[in-house]
Amino acid sequence: MARLILFNKPWGVLSQFTDRGTPAGSGGARATLSDYIDVPGVYPAGRLDRDSEGLLILTDDGALQARISSPRHKTPKTYLAQVEGEPDEAALEALRRGVTLNDGPTRPAAVRRIDPPTLWERDPPVRTRKSVPDNWLELTITEGRNRQVRRMTAAVGFPTLRLVRWRIGRWEIGDLGLGAWRDA
Missing domain, CATH: 3.30.70.1560 (Alpha-L RNA-binding motif)
Known part of the structure; x- marks a missing residue:
């Protein structure tokens, strides 16, 4: 059965588990999902900008992830x-x-x-x-x-x-x- 997680993302948190965009020498990494969620194998279904807050869905089901995030499904x-x-x-x-x-x-x-x-x-x-x-x-x-x-x-x-x-x-x-x- 697919795992589905609802997360209330704070302002300033990236919608990914690692911060690949922090420039060297900038003073450290930005907050990511890994600072809040320690569940292996789940990934965000869509994104929520760093300066936005609120509901982010994570799942381990690739088909469900695509259905939620793809514009063609009009969720x-x-x-x-x-x-x-x-x-x-x-x-x-x-x-x-x-x-x-x-x-x-x-x-x-x-x-x-x-x-x-x-x-x-x-x-x-x-x-x-x-x-x-x-x-x-x-x-x-x-x-x-x-x-x-x-x-x-x-x-x-x-x-x-x-x-x-x-x-x-x-x-x-x-x-x-x-x-x-x-x-x-």
């Missing part, structure tokens, strides 16, 4: 995005239709404004500016391009300040603590 991924500014209905509608990025048009996203969610503290904290409000959006996409949600919100004029992946397909982070993992 929905839901994110909570803290954006700079106050998105109006036109911006939300543009995201719902799909926006054109430098690598082509995106598929439509499900998006809605939400109240600020109850989340763990982020280290380092998100920068805030007293003169510019921020708001939270819940976005669900069925692709997984590099930094896609950040690029989409920026394309409609509202840069992402904090990004938390909350759900992948039927799996949700729920009450899983920051840096913690559990078998699904």
Whole structure:
């Protein structure tokens, strides 16, 4: 039977078990999955950027890994995005239709404004500016391009300040603590 692990990835952690990109003499390796998960034979099903937080799925089943991460399977991924500014209905509608990025048009996203969610503290904290409000959006996409949600919100004029992946397909982070993992 396949092993499936849900992990709440902290900000600053690489979505891999080794840090192959640390330049020599830079002061040390960056945090990786091996700092949190000591389970042999599991690998991430997809990626989550170093500056993003939240749900990462790991499995020892290659077919399941491909099904979760491949854009052709259109697995929905839901994110909570803290954006700079106050998105109006036109911006939300543009995201719902799909926006054109430098690598082509995106598929439509499900998006809605939400109240600020109850989340763990982020280290380092998100920068805030007293003169510019921020708001939270819940976005669900069925692709997984590099930094896609950040690029989409920026394309409609509202840069992402904090990004938390909350759900992948039927799996949700729920009450899983920051840096913690559990078998699904």
